[in-house]
Amino acid sequence: MIAILKYNAGNVQSVGNAIQRLGYDTVVTDNVEVLKSADKVIFPGVGEASSAMAYLVERGLDKVIRDLTQPVLGICLGMQLLCTSSEEGNAEGLGIFDNEVKLFPSDDIVPHMGWNDFSKLEGALFKEIKVTDDFYFVHSYYATLNESTIAINNYIVPFSAALQKGNFYAVQFHPEKSGRVGELLLKNFLEL
């Protein structure tokens, strides 16, 4: 069973649809036992960082997420909330990844919206995926680079398009909205 974390952010439906199309059963839940016993956990999200974080803390889900031991995939806002802090609403993050989340400088169009490729990719999440493959991004805030960075994207500044540390994986782009390569990435995660 693939658990999709239920919280006050949008886009939960699309992630569930994408995983079901790959033939897996999904459950959208904030139940602690269901989350703990799931084979994999997806932490999706489109929304605002500080209100999402407040919602998680209020329900004790911050601790539950930190203690998960199976593979976890944060997507977009989910990824940003796994970092230490976000400039969006000055939110504190879950601190799984030692990266900060910053607002793009206004040197170019913000949000970064559309299909973009990479300058670096590595690891099992990107099996059979090339640096020239395009994924769909839509975000105004980005995670900085560090040793957890497994994919780099360049838009105004180089930033972490994907992170990995232990059982925690995270992507800034939306694999559930990225056509066939997006499905391939989700399949790679589900087969970890």
Next chain:
Amino acid sequence: MLKKRVIACMDIQNGEVVKGINFVDIQRAGDPIALAKRYVDEAADELVFLDITATVENRKTLIGLVSEIASQINIPFTVGGGISTQEQAIDLVRAGADKVSVNSAAIKHPELVSEIAEVLGSQCAVVAIDTKYEDDEWWVYSAGGRIKTALKTVEWAKQVANLGAGEILLTSMNNDGTKAGFALDITAEVASAVNIPVIASGGAGNIEHFADVFTKTKATGALAASIFHYGEISIPQLKQELRNKNISVR
């Protein structure tokens, strides 16, 4: 590198795709799910569904259609048409829409743009602007192009960007349905005046028109409907020719 987006638009009436010529005289063009799947296969970058009837009784049909599209389509899509409250926007996003587009209601109540951006994020809040050149000025029209407002297009675009819009879908009524090309002047002006993505719409008739709008304006997306529906331009061929002109596309 961030790619320029080729966007296919479907006008929806009673659950079916239609396309008006100069916003009137509607013809049938097909089933939205079948057409949407064809566009995904052809590597369209995004889809836009505009409910052109947008009555209360059609609202449920639209929500049902949005869920169906979301369950079958794995690229981003925007839904618009008659959205006048934050609740309606939330319902559409819950049903699976990636973005919602507001138009006339935002003209009446500009705070609607902020309300949607605050709860769903700016990236969900698209403002569609219908513009028409008359008496040496590009004026904003509301109600599907039926009512002229006192708003000047560039000023309105700046205002909605400040209110938290994440994208502007700019349709030139003078160009729409003419197949004579996008309105390069107003598209360039709006895209330079705001720091959010602008989609050019109205007037695409051939591949050169897409190349023009991507090279002569800062628009990051270009939208068309009937020329794609009726196969007058094939999206794969369009993208290949844009690539040949060194325009970065997926």
